[in-house]
Amino acid sequence: MPKQVLFVCTGNTCRSPMAEVLLRAALPLDTDWRVISAGTSATPGSAASDASCDVIKEYGLSLDSHRSQLLTQDLVEDSAMIVAMTQRHIEKILHCVPSARDRVYLMRAFDATAPKGSDVFDPYCGTLENYRACRDMIQQALPGLVHTLTQLCTEENGEKI
Numbered sequence: 001m002p003k004q005v006l007f008v009c010t011g012n013t014c015r016s017p018m019a020e021v022l023l024r025a026a027l028p029l030d031t032d033w034r035v036i037s038a039g040t041s042a043t044p045g046s047a048a049s050d051a052s053c054d055v056i057k058e059y060g061l062s063l064d065s066h067r068s069q070l071l072t073q074d075l076v077e078d079s080a081m082i083v084a085m086t087q088r089h090i091e092k093i094l095h096c097v098p099s100a101r102d103r104v105y106l107m108r109a110f111d112a113t114a115p116k117g118s119d120v121f122d123p124y125c126g127t128l129e130n131y132r133a134c135r136d137m138i139q140q141a142l143p144g145l146v147h148t149l150t151q152l153c154t155e156e157n158g159e160k161i
Helices: 015-026 050-057 073-077 087-096 098-103 128-152
Strands: 003-009 033-039 081-084 104-106
Touching: 003 015, 003 087, 003 128, 015 033, 015 050, 015 128, 050 128, 073 087, 081 087, 081 098, 081 128, 087 098, 087 104, 098 104
Parallel strands: 003 033, 003 081, 081 104
Antiparallel strands: none
């Protein structure tokens, strides 16, 4: 069974779906990682926001098939890594599943240039430029996240987990 990365935001219509599709594009085709997203206050079945779809299309990717899902204890427990967009999301995750503490990370923690503890801002109802800035903030953290995922797939003796 592949390892699972879970991105978490609030509504699962902007930040976490963008992170999900961007990470999928950044990972090698033969990856063992499954990438999903959910929201702490999502309305299940909602499409990604129009602006999120637009700025992802600028990268040649698509969110057309995305449907939001509510964050559940099962999703957290089934994920090897949970990546939250804000510190508040981390608090909500750990309130529900305290045992996930060692698997929960802040998205911008993977960006060496980001201030420690900084959040990915919510572009919801903002301009297209706000969505681009949010997408680019997520994109900036992806090399560090991909590096971490690669390390997690390798045991000390060099075999895949």
